[in-house]
Amino acid sequence: MLGSLTVLLSDTTMTLVQRSRSEYHGGVDYMTAENRLAMSVGEAIFTQRAIRRLKPDPIPESDLRDILKAATRAPSGGNSQPWHFVVVTDERLRAEFAPLYREAWWAKRRDSGFLGPEDIPPEYKAAMGLADRIGESPVIVLLCATTKGTGPMSSTIPAAQNLLLAARALGIGGTITTLHSQVEERVHALFHIPETAQIVYCLPLGYPRGRFGPAQRKQLSEVCSSDLWGNAFS
Numbered sequence: 430m431l432g433s434l435t436v437l438l439s440d441t442t443m444t445l446v447q448r449s450r451s452e453y454h455g456g457v458d459y460m461t462a463e464n465r466l467a468m469s470v471g472e473a474i475f476t477q478r479a480i481r482r483l484k485p486d487p488i489p490e491s492d493l494r495d496i497l498k499a500a501t502r503a504p505s506g507g508n509s510q511p512w513h514f515v516v517v518t519d520e521r522l523r524a525e526f527a528p529l530y531r532e533a534w535w536a537k538r539r540d541s542g543f544l545g546p547e548d549i550p551p552e553y554k555a556a557m558g559l560a561d562r563i564g565e566s567p568v569i570v571l572l573c574a575t576t577k578g579t580g581p582m583s584s585t586i587p588a589a590q591n592l593l594l595a596a597r598a599l600g601i602g603g604t605i606t607t608l609h610s611q612v613e614e615r616v617h618a619l620f621h622i623p624e625t626a627q628i629v630y631c632l633p634l635g636y637p638r639g640r641f642g643p644a645q646r647k648q649l650s651e652v653c654s655s656d657l658w659g660n661a662f663s
């Protein structure tokens with residue numbers, strides 16, 4: 430008796446949880462990604478910033494789908510949508526990718542003349558930390574362009590921002606990162622990415638250990654002109 434009551438209660442609780450998450454009625458999900466990402470666009474934009482310290486807790490599959498749906502709503506040249514998202518959750522793959530990411534990060538730093546941790550300026554320390562622990566991110570998205578070249582590459586970039594904003598709306602953090610040609614072939618091989626495609630960004634995602642925004646940005650007066658470049662923007 431007590432056993433069946435427990436089952437009954439847990440079923441009811443489950444239903445309530447499902448309803449509150451997605452208004453799930455009779456097998457039909459009436460709530461779209463659009464509704465689930467209900468945070469105001471202002472709050473999402475003004476609190477979204479690079480989150481590099483991530484909890485290892487998994488991201489629910491439904492949230493991941495919403496984030497990717499939002500990413501694919503982005504504009505692209507001629508609506509070509511030349512993107513492909515490799516969504517990496519597999520622990521072994523993440524572990525194999527981690528040293529490649531670290532190698533890429535240091536290759537980029539060496540290109541800029543930074544040879545070791547002692548050369549890294551304070552503003553790069555957080556990125557250096559991410560290079561050491563990217564494998565702990567529960568999800569790593571490789572945003573690829575399906576063909577090579579700057580055209581397809583630039584058409585994938587708005588999707589990255591959509592993805593991060595949608596993640597922000599769900600309380601999930603991440604950041605845009607790039608790789609380095611030094612590891613390109615090995616990363617392609619690891620994730621079976623065709624030679625004809627290119628990896629544009631690598632976006633680790635997860636629940637933040639730190640806090641979201643506000644981000645520090647230049648004043649409008651520094652980055653805007655009225656009508657002609659250099660005319661003060663009031």
Ligand SMILES: Cc1cc2nc3c(=O)[nH]c(=O)nc-3n(C[C@H](O)[C@H](O)[C@H](O)COP(=O)(O)O)c2cc1C
Binds near residue numbers: 559606607
């Ligand atoms: C094209 C691009 C490349 C980036 N590459 C890296 C990277 O390799 N590693 C990293 O940790 N962050 C990277 N970032 C994140 C930036 O450092 C971050 O967006 C910027 O410092 C602003 O951070 P905030 O939003 O927290 O203020 C990159 C961002 C962009 C747009």
